[in-house]
Amino acid sequence: MGPTEAFGPVMEVAALLSGFDRPWFIAGGWAIDLFLRRVTRDHEDIDVAVLRRDQRDLRAYLGGWEFEKVVDGRPEPWREGDWLNLPVHEVHARGPRDATREVEFLLNEAREGDWVFRRDARITRPLSKVRLVTRSGIPFLGPEIVLLFKAKDPKPRDLEDFDRARPRLGLKRVLLLRGALSTCHPGHPWIARL
Numbered sequence: 001m002g003p004t005e006a007f008g009p010v011m012e013v014a015a016l017l018s019g020f021d022r023p024w025f026i027a028g029g030w031a032i033d034l035f036l037r038r039v040t041r042d043h044e045d046i047d048v049a050v051l052r053r054d055q056r057d058l059r060a061y062l063g064g065w066e067f068e069k070v071v072d073g074r075p076e077p078w079r080e081g082d083w084l085n086l087p088v089h090e091v092h093a094r095g096p097r098d099a100t101r102e103v104e105f106l107l108n109e110a111r112e113g114d115w116v117f118r119r120d121a122r123i124t125r126p127l128s129k130v131r132l133v134t135r136s137g138i139p140f141l142g143p144e145i146v147l148l149f150k151a152k153d154p155k156p157r158d159l160e161d162f163d164r165a166r167p168r169l170g171l172k173r174v175l176l177l178r179g180a181l182s183t184c185h186p187g188h189p190w191i192a193r194l
Contacts, residue, residue: 031146148181
């Protein structure tokens with residue numbers, strides 16, 4: 001299987017969102033694989049980060065789709081017109097039968113031109129710096145941001161993502177991740193490994 005086929009599910013979602021004129025980024029494990037330019041493991045789903053402030057635009061763009069919000073770990077209907085505030089940050093969207101599979105949207109915080117870490121608002125980055133783009137034009141969250149999210153309660157796949165990405169981060173991303181972890185997770189075991 002070639003790189004195009006391996007990233008087929010991501011390319012499908014990217015094609016779906018190609019006309020959405022708000023910031024969006026492939027997130028989670030797929031973002032790590034896009035950074036590494038190879039598929040390193042199986043993925044259960046596709047996470048797409050969008051800004052919370054653009055949630056109504058997302059619903060309008062995906063007109064005809066069904067939406068659920070995740071509240072306290074349980075999916076509930078996300079009714080048209082309802083505004084989602086923190087702590088709700090996860091939305092599942094299912095398209096019509098002939099459309100792309102289910103997509104998990106993660107609502108990210110932003111303040112003016114800055115991305116804000118929802119778990120600790122002291123951690124910010126210019127929006128332009130959290131976004132990387134593949135050669136084929138697919139936007140994805142930088143690996144230091146993805147790993148920061150994964151650090152809270154890492155599962156085995158998160159540890160593997162960290163191990164694969166760490167050698168390729170480069171000094172600037174290492175320093176950013178180390179600083180963010182020191183701020184919100186002092187003593188985290190990944191700090192010593194960065």
